[in-house]
Amino acid sequence: MPLAPVTITRPCVDEFLPYFGRYIDLVPEGPLLTSLRRQVDEVCSVLEAIDPAAVTHRPAAGAWSPLDIAVHLADTERVLAYRAFTFARSDGAELPGVEFEEFAEAADANGRRVNDVVAELRAVRAATVALLRSVQDSAWTHRGTASGSTISVRALAYVIAGHELHHLVDLRRAADSTE
Secondary structure (H helix, E strand, O other): OOOOOOOOOOOOHHHOOHHHHHHHOOOOOOOHHHHHHHHHHHHHHHHHHOOOOOOOOOOOOOOOOHHHHHHHHHHHHHHHHHHHHHHHHOOOOEEOOOOHHHHHHHHOHHHOOHHHHHHHHHHHHHHHHHHHHHOOHHHOOOEEEEOOEEEEHHHHHHHHHHHHHHHHHHHHHHHHHOO
């Protein structure tokens, strides 16, 4: 039996901090879940296209390698999806902040194999899509506080998509430089 379509409307500007607008604005019009499914395929294809010798290369001091970026995408999506889950189930909940830079450092992404990271990205995205499919219509506008700022469930869904699109530019740049 086919799954019923889920319509996630674009969040209003009062549902997130202006900082997140830079990610939300990157998300194209159209069904968000369809975009999320396509995006992971594109990110994984681009990551796999990067020369194996370059996948751990950091282009500058303090910059992330393609593997650093990919693991950061998985980590960030997990955190944002958890926030969406929590706020969808408990309107007004409060969650602590997360230091993504510290997560990236602790992840040791450059010690991992590309195919393992690709599998992780696909698994995380599948879990995110399943979660978002389960959100009740009335819960999309639920809000909660994370890192001291209020954000809605649907804004979090759009930030997940836009954050990946933001970093896809860096992954494409790395792939293009190794051709």
